Amino acid sequence: MTQNPNELLELAQKVGNRLLETGLTVCAAESCTGGLLMSNLTDVPGSSAYALGGVVSYSNQAKMQLVAVQKATLVAHGAVSEPTAREMAIGVRALFRADIGVSVTGIAGPGGGTPEKPVGLVYVGCAWGNEKVNVVEYRWESDRAGNKKHSVIAGLNAILAAIEDLII
């Protein structure tokens, strides 16, 4: 984990500046980060101009009810999977009618890991534009707090990438 204590705030500020410059809006569906991504986004004064809100869909019920993850997806692939992250990003973007929807689902640890899906496995999804979606798989090797922080950074960078794609 990085040693710069201001790294998250600086990155959130960078994301915020780009959103302000472009007039784009963002929202988030979070599982293992538990709201930390949206909290960091809104650590920036004035972020209400572009941060519409978020959902902490910790339970499977919340994933289905709030951000329209299909039950079949959860049954076939599990809550921590590429397809679930994809549907969370699409679903939260539709829910908030935002330009960009970001999602995080993973296993922060220390419990909950399996040989197939170990602690630190996290999927970060992003939906934007005309049905564009990107999901990246990460395998962090930190503790619970570190895995959450790494995932937030990945989510913020996913927003930056979506902004750059949208303004081409």
Next chain:
Amino acid sequence: MTQNPNELLELAQKVGNRLLETGLTVCAAESCTGGLLMSNLTDVPGSSAYALGGVVSYSNQAKMQLVAVQKATLVAHGAVSEPTAREMAIGVRALFRADIGVSVTGIAGPGGGTPEKPVGLVYVGCAWGNEKVNVVEYRWESDRAGNKKHSVIAGLNAILAAIEDLII
């Protein structure tokens, strides 16, 4: 602001232990804390047993759409008000069908303050039991990060109070 860096985690652990002991569940609707309350609740390993999820209802649209705050309430009292905090707590509890619903709405600053509603004004609501609701008004005098942290602590303590009332 307190100088104990582990205060939040220790308080979240205390809340988590009480929720585990009592089998109760919790959810949160957050505005000015931006997800930080739920993130702190879920910093505790195993918190998925009792933390069903949350909503970051940063915009008025999100407050109405997701946690059923009435437009008339927002018009008459504003987003940062006792009635809005009350409806957010009731609304999020219903949304997640949780035993306890906690809400936070306020002005974290540095912008957004008025003489009537200054920076640091925060309402923390809690809904539980048979239509029980409590809302407390706070006037923090810290910076944005400090006002968010104070509000999270107040929200966690509101959950503790609701637990104790529920198990009488």
